[in-house]
Amino acid sequence: MSALNNPVIAVIVSLVIAVGYFTFVDHYLMDMQGLDYWYLFRK
Amino acid sequence: MGLLTGKRVFSIMALCMMVGLLLLPIVIALPSPAIGEEAPAGDAVKKDGDKVEKGRDVYYKTEGIVVGAPAPKTTDGPKDYPRYNFESRVLIWFANQQHLYYGSFVLAVPIFCMIIEFMGVVTKDKALAKRYDQLAYDFIKISLTAYSLTAILGGILIFTFLTLYPAFFGYLSSIFRPVMHIYALMFVAESGTLYIYYYGWDKMKEGFLKWIHLSMSVVLNIIGTLLMFLANSWIGFMMSPAGVDEQGRYLGNIWHVIHTALWNPLNLHRILGNMAFGGGVVAAYAAYKFLAAKTDEDRAHYDWMGYIAMALGVSFLIPLPFAGYWLMREVYAYRQQMGITLMGGLLAWLFIIQATMIGILFLSSNYYLWQAMGRMRGAEKYQRYIKYLVFLLICGFLVFITPHTMVMSPAELKAMGGQQHPVLGNFGVMSAKNGGINVMITTTVLSFIWYMRGNKVSTVSWAKFGNIFMGVFFACAYVNIIWLAIYGYYIPANVRVGLSVPQVATTLSCLFFMFALNSVMMSGAKQMGPIEWGKISVRSQYALIMLATAFTWMMALMGYIRSSVRLFWHVNEIMRDNSPWAYTHTVGFAANMISFNVLFFWISILFVFWMGSLSAKKVPVEAKAGIPGSVPQPAASH
Structure with missing residues (x-):
């Protein structure tokens, strides 16, 4: 826990969690509607 | 004892009666x-002797x-x-x-x-x-x-x-x-x-x-x-x-x-x-009573009442656009x-007016919360960041109220080259507007969280990580909302329409996860001082009246x-x-x-x-006479 209180580590860990979470949300919720979140990148 | 049993029987009967009335x-x-x-x-039922006429449901078919x-x-x-x-x-x-x-x-x-x-x-x-x-x-x-x-x-x-x-x-x-x-x-x-x-x-x-x-x-x-x-x-x-x-x-x-x-x-x-x-109506009532109050006790009571009513109202306002x-x-x-x-x-123009009103609601709510931080010792640390929230709110608001096309004279139309402004016209579509309103709601959530932790300092061992995580999560939420709004311009309409769902989910994630995280962090937190109910600016009460109107x-x-x-x-x-x-x-x-x-x-x-x-005026007199010291005290917490 003390390592997480190091600001640099805390920011990196938080970024990984937040970016991962929002990417998952974007992908999953579009997929749930039968739509392709990555449409632009596949074209 | 007998009286108590009688009351119980009476109350259960009353409850049963209500359920009976309901059924x-x-x-x-x-x-x-x-x-x-x-x-x-x-004469619609039967035609030609016993033949029953049938029809087809216009919706259910x-x-x-x-x-x-x-x-x-x-x-x-x-x-x-x-x-x-x-x-x-x-x-x-x-x-x-x-x-x-x-x-x-x-x-x-x-x-x-x-x-x-x-x-x-x-x-x-x-x-x-x-x-x-x-x-x-x-x-x-x-x-x-x-x-x-x-x-x-x-x-x-x-x-x-x-x-x-x-x-x-x-x-x-x-x-x-x-x-x-x-x-x-x-x-x-x-x-x-x-x-x-x-x-x-x-x-x-x-x-x-x-x-x-x-x-x-x-x-x-x-x-x-x-x-x-x-x-x-x-x-x-x-x-x-x-x-x-x-x-x-x-x-x-x-x-x-x-x-x-x-x-x-x-x-x-x-x-x-x-x-x-x-x-909103109850908050306006409390604001009016606050402004008309003669004593500190009354001001404290109506300030508290206004806050509770506003908090309840805004908690239902947040999911309303969805x-x-x-x-x-x-x-x-x-x-x-x-x-x-x-x-x-x-x-469509009525929706532009509606967007303006929604913007006013969120601006007023946020303004009230910032003013309300004034009654807490320790909340000063957030004051210098409020300008950034104002910036986000105003940007979201301006995008949200921008119309797709303008009402113009023929000369203006000619000068602009069409009904759509070359720059601002881009903001008049749903992709931008979804981004605008979600930015405003997320900012309101952030203001609420700041208010809730205004006079508290977390004592949990992972407080530093918690604060950093909260900051990063909000920053990523803003980036995701704005990214989805921009992304919508580059994909076809049938795909774009689905982007609003992850946008809403992003805002709701901030609402639920960050409120939960804040509550865990603030349980057993050190208080910098009590909330001094009644010690709030008069301007805040006008914000409540504005909200209700x-x-x-x-x-x-x-x-x-x-x-x-x-x-x-x-x-x-x-x-x-x-x-x-x-x-x-x-x-x-x-x-x-x-x-x-x-x-x-x-x-x-x-x-x-x-x-x-008229009926309430008698109560304080009797209360003061009968139960000394029963004057409402400012609450220790919210």
């Missing part, structure tokens, strides 16, 4: 559809036996449209709007009472519990006077329909006959429950009896909500009829008539809207043309938009409006009419508040 309309109404099915209506008369084909004249020397539509508009205002208020306030009474029952701080209980009692007292006015206005509305639109009302009541009877009986059940709930308050204020009393508030709110759902089925039918054939003949399935395409979105939108509106979005989506799914008329055609104005505006989208139909595509007023008013006329309704409501509700204060 009574359903039991009585059960045979009604059956009778309706058997009873021949006009199922076949059913025709048991109702076709929708009347009206003509402009005294038979179908009797009138005074005045526009009948304006009269019905006024009667409807006032009834809706009061109806919303008396449905919302008992829900507040239930929440506040529950908070009083579960809180361990006895002084705070007593204050919650008193607050809930004050709320229901105001609601009781307003309840009578609601019933009176309902009567006026029915008489207005019967006298000015007899053909239309006759048709509607022939379709909804069993529903209208259930509605009337529900109203009786609601009245009975409300009176027992109010007058039983003192007798059921402790222990087991208190729980029974609280259960009554639940029953009261179930009845109230069902009442609203039934009334919603009428407007749902007028907008998106079902359960009838193309001539408007009832096909015997009452559930189809109630459960139209827009019924559920309307139900959700109205529940949330009523709660936000009720919170419910509105669902409603609009269902409108588009039902009839695309109806959606285009609303948001991209005849009524904006709620009231927007409610009338949205009611007008929803109603006018039927254009020249009483019942969309089934019964045509042939009165001379079957046209859409100008935006200016509608705005004046809305303002008049708002003004009338506020004048009449002031009268209700004054009536409530």
Whole structure:
């Protein structure tokens, strides 16, 4: 826990969690509607 | 002991009676559809001897036996449209709007009472519990006077329909006959429950009896909500009829008539809207009492009351745009043309006004929260960051209110090269607007979290990580919302329309996860000082009044938009409006009419508040004389 209180580590860990979470949300919720979140990148 | 047992028996009987009242309309109404099915209506049932005529449901596409008369084909004249020397539509508009205002208020306030009474029952701080209980009692007292006015206005509305639109009302009541009877009986059940709930308050204020009393508030709110759902089925039918054939003949399935395409979105939108509106009205009442208060105790009490009402109102305001979005989506799914008329055609400018009002609501809420931080020691640390929140809010607001096209003179049109501004015109599409409103809501969530931790310092061992994680999560949420808004410009419309769902999910993630995280971090936190209730700027109270006025104005505006989208139909595509007023008013006329309704409501509700204060004036004198030291103390926490 003390390592997480190091600001640099805390920011990196938080970024990984937040970016991962929002990417998952974007992908999953579009997929749930039968739509392709990555449409632009596949074209 | 015997007395207590007697009270228990009485209270259980009262609760059973309420449940009985709740079920009574359903039991009585059960045979009604059956009778309706058997009873021949006009000459529509049987033709050619024993042959039963069948019709096809316009929405569900199922076949059913025709048991109702076709929708009347009206003509402009005294038979179908009797009138005074005045526009009948304006009269019905006024009667409807006032009834809706009061109806919303008396449905919302008992829900507040239930929440506040529950908070009083579960809180361990006895002084705070007593204050919650008193607050809930004050709320229901105001609601009781307003309840009578609601019933009176309902009567006026029915008489207005019967006298000015007899053909239309006759048709509607022939379709909804069993529903209208259930509605009337529900109203009786609601009245009975409300009176027992109010007058039983003192007798059921402790222990087991208190729980029974609280259960009554639940029953009261179930009845109230069902009442609203039934009334919603009428407007749902007028907008998106079902359960009838193309001539408007009832096909015997009452559930189809109630459960139209827009019924559920309307139900959700109205529940949330009523709660936000009720919170705004009570907050304005508290603000007025705060401004007029002569003592610090009164100021502390009304400051606290205003905060509770505002917090409840805003907590229902936050999901309101999402419910509105669902409603609009269902409108588009039902009839695309109806959606285009609303948001991209005849009524589009009213949506720009609506966006402005929504923006004002969020700006006012945030402003109040920032001002409210002034009554906490320790909240100064957030003051220097508020300017960034203002920036985000203003950016979101400006994008949200930018129209797609401008109203211009021919010379201006020529100078700009078209109706669409080369830069600002890009913000007038849903992709940008979804981004704008989500940024505003997320910022409001952030303001609330700052307010909640204003005078506290977390003592958990991982506090530093928690704070950093919260900051990063919010930053990523903003980036995701804006990214999705921009991404929408580069993909086709059928894919773009789905982006609003992850945008909403992003905002809701901030709301739920960050509130939960903050609560965990702040449990057992060190307090920098108590919340000094009453020590808040006067400006904050004007923000509350602004909030309530904006709620009231927007409610009338949205009611007008929803109603006018039927254009020249009483019942969309089934019964045509042939009165001379079957046209859409100008935006200016509608705005004046809305303002008049708002003004009338506020004048009449002031009268209700004054009536409530007549009986309240005696209470402090008796309390001070009988129980020394019972003057409300500022709460230690919120």
